[in-house]
Amino acid sequence: MSGHSKWHNIQAKKGKADAARGRIFTKLGREIAVAAKTNPNPDTNSKLADVIAKAKANNMPNDNIQRCIKKAAGELGNVNYETLVYEGYGVGGSALIINTLTDNKNRTAGDVRSTLSKCGGELGNTGCVSYMFSNKGILVVERTLELTEDLITEYAIEAGADDVIVQEDAFEIYTDPATFSDVRKFLEGKGIEFLEADVRMIPQNKITLSPEHTETFIKLLEKLDELDDVQDVYHNVDLPDDDEE
Numbered sequence: 001m002s003g004h005s006k007w008h009n010i011q012a013k014k015g016k017a018d019a020a021r022g023r024i025f026t027k028l029g030r031e032i033a034v035a036a037k038t039n040p041n042p043d044t045n046s047k048l049a050d051v052i053a054k055a056k057a058n059n060m061p062n063d064n065i066q067r068c069i070k071k072a073a074g075e076l077g078n079v080n081y082e083t084l085v086y087e088g089y090g091v092g093g094s095a096l097i098i099n100t101l102t103d104n105k106n107r108t109a110g111d112v113r114s115t116l117s118k119c120g121g122e123l124g125n126t127g128c129v130s131y132m133f134s135n136k137g138i139l140v141v142e143r144t145l146e147l148t149e150d151l152i153t154e155y156a157i158e159a160g161a162d163d164v165i166v167q168e169d170a171f172e173i174y175t176d177p178a179t180f181s182d183v184r185k186f187l188e189g190k191g192i193e194f195l196e197a198d199v200r201m202i203p204q205n206k207i208t209l210s211p212e213h214t215e216t217f218i219k220l221l222e223k224l225d226e227l228d229d230v231q232d233v234y235h236n237v238d239l240p241d242d243d244e245e
Contacts, residue, residue, distance in 0.1 A: 014191070023058075024059075024060075025064060026228070027101075027228075027230075028051070028054065028055045028058060029060075029071075030219040031054075031055075032051050032055060032072075033068045033071045033072045034206065035050075035051045036069045046085040046181040049184075049185075050181055053188070053197040054196075054198050057140075057194045057195060077178075079103050081102060081103050081104060082101070082105060083100070083101055084109075085099055085100070085126075086123060087123075087125070087126060087130055088119050088122055088124045088128075089122055089216055089217075090116070090217050090220055090235070091119070091120040091121065091217055092209040092213040094121075094209065094236060094237045096116075096129065097129065097130060097133060097201050097233070098230060098233050099230070100112070100227075100230050100231060101231050102204075104169045108227075109123075112224070112227070115227065119217070119223065120220075130201070131211070132204055132205070133201040133202060133203050133204065133234060134201070134204060135177050135199065135200075136176075136202050137174065137183065137198070138172060138175075138196060138199075138200060139173040139180075139183065139184060140173070141170060141192055141193075141194060141195065142169065142193075143166075143168075143170050143171055149164075152171045155192075156173050156183075159182065159183040159186035160175070160179050160182060161179075162174045170195060177232040178243060184197060200232065200234060207238065209237055217237055218239065221233060221235070
């Protein structure tokens with residue numbers, strides 16, 4: 001992987017647009033509430049603890065997080081959200097995996113299909129592109145004078161992580177999804193905060209699109225992000241740093 005890092009650019013972008021930040025918080029809020037529905041205690045609910053770490057990495061205030069946990073017992077008491085994963089294609093042979101959280105799968109499927117179609121893509125069958133991706137836990141930590149490569153590598157090995165990638169201004173720590181929670185807890189116990197903390201689909205190889213197709217693809221990502229039911233979108237396109245999702 002390249003030594004060039006985009007993590008500071010991404011963190012800066014997160015604070016630029018209130019509307020975009022609001023959408024992120026709304027999506028994370030739903031994810032927190034669903035995870036907390038059966039057990040609102042993150043100490044005994046590792047899934048909830050993982051989502052809270054993801055929310056904190058996105059600068060979601062703790063008050064917001066606590067409100068979302070409280071919603072789980074009330075507002076979501078009679079609402080059953082279902083996780084649905086869609087696979088499809090964008091322009092230029094690009095591949096997409098779209099994670100959704102919905103209480104109406106017909107609405108969600110229609111919205112996703114329509115959005116893809118309007119941007120030159122199409123919905124595919126289950127498994128049509130997922131073989132191009134690997135499911136990995138990723139924890140991104142800011143590189144500082146105190147947190148050296150040797151120290152973070154030592155922590156990662158002790159925690160049971162799979163790999164550490166050193167970037168210009170950050171460390172990317174990769175884990176098996178099954179050990180993500182344990183690695184996260186260990187690093188948090190060392191006082192480490194994360195720029196990103198999530199289990200995500202990582203493309204095994206990336207493709208480069210033409211300028212015209214890149215513009216269309218970025219528009220597709222923006223439109224998918226605007227859909228309330230869409231939680232995460234993974235793809236295999238090598239985008240300019242300023243446009244990375």
